[in-house]
Amino acid sequence: MTTPKTGSKRNTPQKAAVKHALGEAKGFVSAQQLHQTLKNHGSTIGLATVYRTLADLAVAGEADSLQSKDSEVLYRACTTSHHHHLICRECGLTLEIEAEKLEKWADQVAKERGFSQPSHNIDIFGICAACQ
Amino acid sequence: MTTPKTGSKRNTPQKAAVKHALGEAKGFVSAQQLHQTLKNHGSTIGLATVYRTLADLAVAGEADSLQSKDSEVLYRACTTSHHHHLICRECGLTLEIEAEKLEKWADQVAKERGFSQPSHNIDIFGICAACQ
DNA sequence: GTCTTATTGAGAATGTTTGTCAATAAGCCC
DNA sequence: GGGCTTATTGACAAACATTCTCAATAAGAC
Ligand SMILES: [Zn+2]
Ligand SMILES: [Zn+2]
Ligand SMILES: [Zn+2]
Ligand SMILES: [Zn+2]
Numbered sequence: 636m637t638t639p640k641t642g643s644k645r646n647t648p649q650k651a652a653v654k655h656a657l658g659e660a661k662g663f664v665s666a667q668q669l670h671q672t673l674k675n676h677g678s679t680i681g682l683a684t685v686y687r688t689l690a691d692l693a694v695a696g697e698a699d700s701l702q703s704k705d706s707e708v709l710y711r712a713c714t715t716s717h718h719h720h721l722i723c724r725e726c727g728l729t730l731e732i733e734a735e736k737l738e739k740w741a742d743q744v745a746k747e748r749g750f751s752q753p754s755h756n757i758d759i760f761g762i763c764a765a766c767q
Numbered sequence: 768m769t770t771p772k773t774g775s776k777r778n779t780p781q782k783a784a785v786k787h788a789l790g791e792a793k794g795f796v797s798a799q800q801l802h803q804t805l806k807n808h809g810s811t812i813g814l815a816t817v818y819r820t821l822a823d824l825a826v827a828g829e830a831d832s833l834q835s836k837d838s839e840v841l842y843r844a845c846t847t848s849h850h851h852h853l854i855c856r857e858c859g860l861t862l863e864i865e866a867e868k869l870e871k872w873a874d875q876v877a878k879e880r881g882f883s884q885p886s887h888n889i890d891i892f893g894i895c896a897a898c899q
Numbered sequence: 900g901t902c903t904t905a906t907t908g909a910g911a912a913t914g915t916t917t918g919t920c921a922a923t924a925a926g927c928c929c
Numbered sequence: 930g931g932g933c934t935t936a937t938t939g940a941c942a943a944a945c946a947t948t949c950t951c952a953a954t955a956a957g958a959c
Contacts, residue, residue: 643904643905643957644905645904645905645906645955645956645957646956646957647905647906647907647955647956649906649907649908650906665946666946666947667946679908680907680908681907681908681909682908682909682947683907683908683909683910683947683948683949684906684907684908686946686947686948687906687907687948702834702838705945705946706834706838706840706915706916706945706946707945707946707947708838708946708947721876721877721880721882723882724884730880732876734872734876737869737872740866740869741891744853744864744866744891745853745891745893748853748862748895749895749896750853750855750891750893750894750895750896751893751894751899752856752893752894753891753892753893754891754892754893755889755890755891755892756888756889756890756892757887757888757889757890758887758888759873759876759877759882759885759886759887760885760886760887760888761877761882761883761884761885761886762882762883762884763880763881763882764881764882767883775926775935775936776936777924777925777926777935777936777937778925778926779924779925779936779937779938781937781938781939782937797915798915798916799914799915811939812938812939813938813939813940814916814939814940815916815917815918815938815939815940815941816937816938816939818915818916818917819917819937819938837914837915838914838915838946838947839914839915839916840915840916
Protein backbone atom coordinates (compact mmCIF):
# COMPACT_ATOMS: atom_id res chain seq x y z
CA MET A 636 0.00 0.00 0.00
CA THR A 637 1.44 3.34 -1.00
CA THR A 638 1.02 6.52 0.95
CA PRO A 639 -2.07 8.34 -0.29
CA LYS A 640 -1.26 11.69 -1.84
CA THR A 641 -4.77 12.99 -1.55
CA GLY A 642 -5.73 15.68 0.87
CA SER A 643 -2.70 17.90 0.35
CA LYS A 644 -3.16 21.67 0.22
CA ARG A 645 -1.44 23.89 -2.30
CA ASN A 646 -0.21 27.42 -1.77
CA THR A 647 -1.56 29.79 -4.36
CA PRO A 648 -1.28 33.55 -4.83
CA GLN A 649 -5.06 33.74 -4.49
CA LYS A 650 -5.05 32.29 -0.99
CA ALA A 651 -2.22 34.59 0.00
CA ALA A 652 -4.12 37.57 -1.37
CA VAL A 653 -7.25 36.73 0.61
CA LYS A 654 -5.24 36.17 3.76
CA HIS A 655 -3.45 39.47 3.31
CA ALA A 656 -6.62 41.42 2.54
CA LEU A 657 -8.30 39.93 5.60
CA GLY A 658 -5.36 41.02 7.70
CA GLU A 659 -5.61 44.57 6.41
CA ALA A 660 -9.29 44.87 7.22
CA LYS A 661 -10.05 46.74 10.44
CA GLY A 662 -13.04 44.77 11.64
CA PHE A 663 -15.31 42.06 10.34
CA VAL A 664 -15.80 41.94 6.58
CA SER A 665 -17.92 39.86 4.25
CA ALA A 666 -16.69 37.72 1.39
CA GLN A 667 -18.30 40.12 -1.05
CA GLN A 668 -16.57 43.13 0.49
CA LEU A 669 -13.22 41.38 0.44
CA HIS A 670 -13.74 40.40 -3.19
CA GLN A 671 -14.45 44.02 -4.10
CA THR A 672 -11.39 45.22 -2.23
CA LEU A 673 -9.21 42.69 -4.01
CA LYS A 674 -10.59 43.65 -7.40
CA ASN A 675 -10.08 47.32 -6.62
CA HIS A 676 -6.44 46.51 -5.99
CA GLY A 677 -6.15 44.97 -9.43
CA SER A 678 -6.68 41.32 -8.56
CA THR A 679 -8.73 39.14 -10.91
CA ILE A 680 -9.60 36.64 -8.19
CA GLY A 681 -12.97 34.95 -8.50
CA LEU A 682 -15.75 35.41 -5.98
CA ALA A 683 -16.07 31.68 -5.39
CA THR A 684 -12.39 31.50 -4.51
CA VAL A 685 -12.80 34.18 -1.87
CA TYR A 686 -15.70 32.24 -0.35
CA ARG A 687 -13.74 28.98 -0.42
CA THR A 688 -10.62 30.50 1.08
CA LEU A 689 -12.48 32.26 3.88
CA ALA A 690 -14.35 29.08 4.77
CA ASP A 691 -11.04 27.21 4.90
CA LEU A 692 -9.46 29.86 7.10
CA ALA A 693 -12.38 29.69 9.49
CA VAL A 694 -12.10 25.90 9.74
CA ALA A 695 -8.35 26.16 10.27
CA GLY A 696 -8.94 28.62 13.10
CA GLU A 697 -7.08 31.42 11.31
CA ALA A 698 -10.24 33.48 10.99
CA ASP A 699 -13.27 34.14 13.15
CA SER A 700 -16.69 34.10 11.56
CA LEU A 701 -19.88 35.80 12.62
CA GLN A 702 -23.43 36.12 11.31
CA SER A 703 -24.47 39.69 10.62
CA LYS A 704 -28.01 41.01 10.94
CA ASP A 705 -28.54 41.00 7.18
CA SER A 706 -27.84 37.33 6.73
CA GLU A 707 -24.27 37.48 5.58
CA VAL A 708 -21.26 35.82 7.14
CA LEU A 709 -18.51 38.15 8.29
CA TYR A 710 -14.87 37.16 8.74
CA ARG A 711 -11.95 38.55 10.66
CA ALA A 712 -8.31 37.55 10.94
CA CYS A 713 -7.53 36.21 14.39
CA THR A 714 -4.32 35.16 16.03
CA THR A 715 -5.10 33.93 19.50
CA SER A 716 -7.14 30.82 20.06
CA HIS A 717 -10.55 31.13 21.71
CA HIS A 718 -11.97 34.56 22.45
CA HIS A 719 -14.97 36.81 21.88
CA HIS A 720 -15.61 40.23 20.37
CA LEU A 721 -16.86 43.68 21.24
CA ILE A 722 -18.06 45.15 17.97
CA CYS A 723 -19.09 48.69 17.02
CA ARG A 724 -22.44 48.69 15.25
CA GLU A 725 -21.46 51.82 13.33
CA CYS A 726 -17.94 51.41 12.01
CA GLY A 727 -17.24 47.74 12.63
CA LEU A 728 -14.32 48.39 14.96
CA THR A 729 -13.67 45.15 16.81
CA LEU A 730 -11.94 44.49 20.10
CA GLU A 731 -11.05 41.05 21.36
CA ILE A 732 -12.43 40.00 24.71
CA GLU A 733 -11.17 37.26 26.93
CA ALA A 734 -13.14 35.98 29.88
CA GLU A 735 -12.06 32.73 31.41
CA LYS A 736 -14.92 32.87 33.90
CA LEU A 737 -17.40 33.15 31.09
CA GLU A 738 -16.09 30.06 29.34
CA LYS A 739 -16.42 28.04 32.51
CA TRP A 740 -19.87 29.41 33.20
CA ALA A 741 -21.13 28.43 29.76
CA ASP A 742 -19.76 24.89 29.99
CA GLN A 743 -21.10 24.61 33.50
CA VAL A 744 -24.61 25.60 32.46
CA ALA A 745 -24.57 23.00 29.69
CA LYS A 746 -23.39 20.22 31.99
CA GLU A 747 -25.90 21.04 34.69
CA ARG A 748 -28.71 20.52 32.20
CA GLY A 749 -27.29 17.28 30.86
CA PHE A 750 -25.90 18.68 27.61
CA SER A 751 -22.62 17.33 26.25
CA GLN A 752 -20.14 18.78 23.77
CA PRO A 753 -20.86 22.35 24.83
CA SER A 754 -20.07 25.33 22.64
CA HIS A 755 -21.25 28.91 22.66
CA ASN A 756 -21.75 32.10 20.70
CA ILE A 757 -21.01 35.23 22.68
CA ASP A 758 -20.69 38.67 21.09
CA ILE A 759 -21.11 42.12 22.56
CA PHE A 760 -22.19 45.08 20.46
CA GLY A 761 -22.28 48.81 21.04
CA ILE A 762 -21.26 52.19 19.65
CA CYS A 763 -17.55 52.88 20.05
CA ALA A 764 -16.14 56.09 21.48
CA ALA A 765 -15.23 57.50 18.07
CA CYS A 766 -18.72 56.96 16.69
CA GLN A 767 -20.73 58.51 19.53
CA MET B 768 -56.32 67.29 15.79
CA THR B 769 -58.09 63.98 15.42
CA THR B 770 -56.67 60.72 16.58
CA PRO B 771 -54.75 59.14 13.74
CA LYS B 772 -56.23 55.86 12.61
CA THR B 773 -53.10 54.76 10.82
CA GLY B 774 -50.76 52.21 12.30
CA SER B 775 -53.47 50.03 13.76
CA LYS B 776 -53.01 46.27 13.68
CA ARG B 777 -55.74 43.87 12.68
CA ASN B 778 -56.34 40.43 14.08
CA THR B 779 -56.48 37.81 11.38
CA PRO B 780 -56.79 34.03 11.49
CA GLN B 781 -53.41 33.84 9.74
CA LYS B 782 -51.61 35.64 12.55
CA ALA B 783 -53.35 33.49 15.11
CA ALA B 784 -52.34 30.37 13.21
CA VAL B 785 -48.68 31.37 13.07
CA LYS B 786 -48.71 32.26 16.75
CA HIS B 787 -50.30 28.96 17.64
CA ALA B 788 -47.96 26.91 15.47
CA LEU B 789 -44.97 28.68 16.98
CA GLY B 790 -46.25 27.86 20.44
CA GLU B 791 -46.62 24.19 19.54
CA ALA B 792 -43.05 23.93 18.26
CA LYS B 793 -40.60 22.40 20.72
CA GLY B 794 -37.56 24.48 19.91
CA PHE B 795 -36.43 26.97 17.32
CA VAL B 796 -38.04 26.66 13.91
CA SER B 797 -37.61 28.46 10.61
CA ALA B 798 -40.30 30.33 8.70
CA GLN B 799 -40.16 27.66 5.99
CA GLN B 800 -40.66 24.86 8.52
CA LEU B 801 -43.57 26.64 10.13
CA HIS B 802 -45.14 27.24 6.73
CA GLN B 803 -44.89 23.54 5.92
CA THR B 804 -46.39 22.57 9.26
CA LEU B 805 -49.30 24.94 8.73
CA LYS B 806 -49.94 23.62 5.24
CA ASN B 807 -49.79 20.05 6.51
CA HIS B 808 -52.55 20.97 8.93
CA GLY B 809 -54.72 22.17 6.09
CA SER B 810 -53.95 25.88 6.14
CA THR B 811 -53.59 27.77 2.89
CA ILE B 812 -51.49 30.51 4.44
CA GLY B 813 -48.88 32.13 2.20
CA LEU B 814 -45.17 31.87 2.83
CA ALA B 815 -44.72 35.64 2.81
CA THR B 816 -47.34 35.99 5.51
CA VAL B 817 -45.46 33.58 7.75
CA TYR B 818 -42.29 35.60 7.26
CA ARG B 819 -44.09 38.87 7.97
CA THR B 820 -45.86 37.58 11.06
CA LEU B 821 -42.71 36.08 12.55
CA ALA B 822 -40.80 39.30 11.98
CA ASP B 823 -43.59 41.23 13.71
CA LEU B 824 -43.62 38.84 16.66
CA ALA B 825 -39.87 39.23 17.04
CA VAL B 826 -40.14 43.01 17.06
CA ALA B 827 -42.98 42.86 19.55
CA GLY B 828 -40.84 40.69 21.82
CA GLU B 829 -43.25 37.76 21.60
CA ALA B 830 -40.68 35.63 19.81
CA ASP B 831 -36.94 35.16 20.02
CA SER B 832 -34.94 34.95 16.83
CA LEU B 833 -31.62 33.31 16.13
CA GLN B 834 -29.34 32.76 13.14
CA SER B 835 -28.73 29.11 12.35
CA LYS B 836 -25.55 27.72 10.81
CA ASP B 837 -27.15 27.33 7.39
CA SER B 838 -28.07 30.99 7.07
CA GLU B 839 -31.69 30.84 8.06
CA VAL B 840 -33.41 32.72 10.83
CA LEU B 841 -35.02 30.57 13.50
CA TYR B 842 -37.87 31.68 15.76
CA ARG B 843 -39.24 30.53 19.07
CA ALA B 844 -42.16 31.61 21.21
CA CYS B 845 -41.00 33.33 24.38
CA THR B 846 -42.80 34.60 27.42
CA THR B 847 -40.31 36.16 29.79
CA SER B 848 -38.42 39.29 28.88
CA HIS B 849 -34.66 39.08 28.46
CA HIS B 850 -32.96 35.72 28.61
CA HIS B 851 -30.68 33.33 26.71
CA HIS B 852 -30.88 29.80 25.38
CA LEU B 853 -29.27 26.41 25.72
CA ILE B 854 -29.99 24.63 22.46
CA CYS B 855 -29.56 21.00 21.40
CA ARG B 856 -27.72 20.78 18.10
CA GLU B 857 -29.49 17.51 17.29
CA CYS B 858 -33.18 17.90 18.08
CA GLY B 859 -33.48 21.63 18.68
CA LEU B 860 -34.67 21.24 22.27
CA THR B 861 -34.31 24.63 23.90
CA LEU B 862 -33.99 25.62 27.55
CA GLU B 863 -34.15 29.16 28.78
CA ILE B 864 -31.19 30.48 30.73
CA GLU B 865 -31.13 33.44 33.05
CA ALA B 866 -27.93 34.91 34.35
CA GLU B 867 -28.06 38.32 35.91
CA LYS B 868 -24.31 38.33 36.45
CA LEU B 869 -23.75 37.73 32.78
CA GLU B 870 -25.88 40.71 31.77
CA LYS B 871 -23.93 42.98 34.08
CA TRP B 872 -20.62 41.58 32.88
CA ALA B 873 -21.46 42.22 29.23
CA ASP B 874 -22.55 45.81 29.86
CA GLN B 875 -19.52 46.34 32.06
CA VAL B 876 -17.13 45.16 29.34
CA ALA B 877 -18.71 47.53 26.84
CA LYS B 878 -18.53 50.52 29.17
CA GLU B 879 -14.91 49.85 30.10
CA ARG B 880 -13.93 50.08 26.45
CA GLY B 881 -15.93 53.24 25.84
CA PHE B 882 -18.82 51.61 24.00
CA SER B 883 -22.34 52.95 24.55
CA GLN B 884 -25.75 51.37 23.96
CA PRO B 885 -24.49 47.88 24.76
CA SER B 886 -26.27 44.76 23.62
CA HIS B 887 -25.20 41.15 23.31
CA ASN B 888 -25.79 37.81 21.67
CA ILE B 889 -25.26 34.86 23.98
CA ASP B 890 -26.29 31.31 23.11
CA ILE B 891 -25.05 27.98 24.39
CA PHE B 892 -25.19 24.83 22.27
CA GLY B 893 -24.72 21.15 23.03
CA ILE B 894 -26.20 17.69 22.68
CA CYS B 895 -29.08 17.12 25.09
CA ALA B 896 -29.40 14.08 27.33
CA ALA B 897 -31.98 12.41 25.10
CA CYS B 898 -29.83 12.74 22.01
CA GLN B 899 -26.55 11.41 23.40
C1' DG C 900 10.59 19.47 -18.16
C1' DT C 901 6.65 16.17 -17.32
C1' DC C 902 2.77 14.47 -14.81
C1' DT C 903 -0.76 14.36 -11.55
C1' DT C 904 -4.39 16.56 -9.56
C1' DA C 905 -5.72 20.42 -6.41
C1' DT C 906 -7.27 24.77 -7.51
C1' DT C 907 -9.26 28.40 -10.05
C1' DG C 908 -12.90 31.40 -12.25
C1' DA C 909 -17.08 32.22 -14.94
C1' DG C 910 -21.48 31.26 -14.87
C1' DA C 911 -25.45 28.54 -13.53
C1' DA C 912 -28.08 26.88 -9.74
C1' DT C 913 -29.76 26.87 -5.03
C1' DG C 914 -32.18 28.55 -1.10
C1' DT C 915 -33.72 32.16 1.91
C1' DT C 916 -35.77 36.42 2.28
C1' DT C 917 -37.96 40.60 0.53
C1' DG C 918 -40.77 43.34 -2.80
C1' DT C 919 -44.98 43.95 -5.85
C1' DC C 920 -49.71 44.38 -6.42
C1' DA C 921 -54.45 43.11 -7.26
C1' DA C 922 -57.81 40.77 -4.39
C1' DT C 923 -59.53 40.02 0.15
C1' DA C 924 -61.45 40.89 4.61
C1' DA C 925 -61.04 43.39 9.72
C1' DG C 926 -62.63 46.91 12.17
C1' DC C 927 -65.72 50.72 12.32
C1' DC C 928 -69.70 53.73 11.57
C1' DC C 929 -74.38 53.86 10.35
C1' DG D 930 -77.06 43.69 8.94
C1' DG D 931 -74.94 46.62 5.01
C1' DG D 932 -71.31 49.60 3.33
C1' DC D 933 -66.36 51.98 3.61
C1' DT D 934 -61.68 52.37 4.45
C1' DT D 935 -57.47 50.37 4.31
C1' DA D 936 -54.46 46.84 6.59
C1' DT D 937 -53.58 42.42 5.23
C1' DT D 938 -53.13 38.56 2.32
C1' DG D 939 -51.13 35.31 -1.23
C1' DA D 940 -49.07 34.20 -5.63
C1' DC D 941 -45.36 35.43 -7.99
C1' DA D 942 -41.31 37.78 -9.15
C1' DA D 943 -37.07 39.91 -7.83
C1' DA D 944 -32.98 40.47 -4.73
C1' DC D 945 -29.56 38.46 -2.19
C1' DA D 946 -25.71 35.63 -0.44
C1' DT D 947 -23.80 31.33 -1.07
C1' DT D 948 -22.81 26.92 -3.34
C1' DC D 949 -22.26 23.98 -7.39
C1' DT D 950 -20.40 22.66 -11.99
C1' DC D 951 -16.77 21.96 -14.96
C1' DA D 952 -13.26 22.97 -18.36
C1' DA D 953 -8.91 25.33 -17.96
C1' DT D 954 -5.00 26.37 -15.19
C1' DA D 955 -0.96 25.80 -12.43
C1' DA D 956 1.41 23.94 -7.80
C1' DG D 957 4.18 20.51 -6.22
C1' DA D 958 6.68 16.22 -6.78
C1' DC D 959 9.72 13.35 -9.50
ZN1 LIG E 1 -17.10 52.84 15.78
ZN1 LIG F 1 -15.92 31.46 24.66
ZN1 LIG G 1 -31.76 16.81 21.80
ZN1 LIG H 1 -28.55 38.95 28.10
